[in-house]
Amino acid sequence: MARYLALLGSINVGGNRLSMADLRDALEREEFEGVETVVASGNVLFDHEDRPAEGLAEKIAWIVADRFDIRSAVVVLDRAALAAAIAENPFSGVGEDKFVHTHFLTCQPTEAQFAALMADHAGRGGEKLASGTRALHIDFGDGVAGSKLTGAFMDKRLGCSGTARNMRSLRRILAKMEGADGA
Structure with missing residues (x-):
């Protein structure tokens, strides 16, 4: 198992x-x-x-x-894929863990789709974005609540749906996984 x-x-x-x-x-x-x-x-x-x-x-x-x-x-x-996603996020350890998210995606968007998202997001807010492996990494800077970078906005441009978690939650979940399998 x-x-x-x-x-x-x-x-x-x-x-x-x-x-x-x-x-x-x-x-x-x-x-x-x-x-x-x-x-x-x-x-x-x-x-x-x-x-x-x-x-x-x-x-x-x-x-x-x-x-x-x-x-x-x-x-x-x-566990390995979760650890890799945390390590891959360029904003992890730089921004506040509660504002730094990984938006996990159900598919791998193309470079053109990521570029379209970046272009359409330009001027909409201060979030920092980086593409990842079946993920979009986001630093919401001052908070998620007022952001115009919504799931629907991202999903439409990336061609697939997803779900986001902040670094604090991801680290907590990884610790639980490591405790369960002794890694």
Whole structure:
């Protein structure tokens, strides 16, 4: 069994209310083991037979849509991929952890799509952006609340959906994963 992290987008925001206990129960019924949620915002640790992350993400997205009628972007990472995403973020350790995010994507946008996002974002706000591996790294500077750099704005230009987490949350989740597998 391998340990994974599923990041679900749009959970417990915008009317998509979902009890983490109900989510855990639904996943356990579908052969996910050791299911544990971290905060009530769609962060799920679980054990599963070793499989490609994309297949697991599709399975979880189907379960959430089927059981709860919620369409959610789902990204699945193993411990190494999560650690790599944290290390890859050029703003990590530079900006405040609560304002530095990684927007995990369901696909890898092209360089042209990243360039279009950068061009369309120019003049909209003070956020700093950097492309990554199936991710967009963002330093929101003074905060996320007033930003015009929304998920919908990014998803439209990048050609795929995603879900963001700040560095503080990602480090907390990584520590839980490392504690679980002894790494």
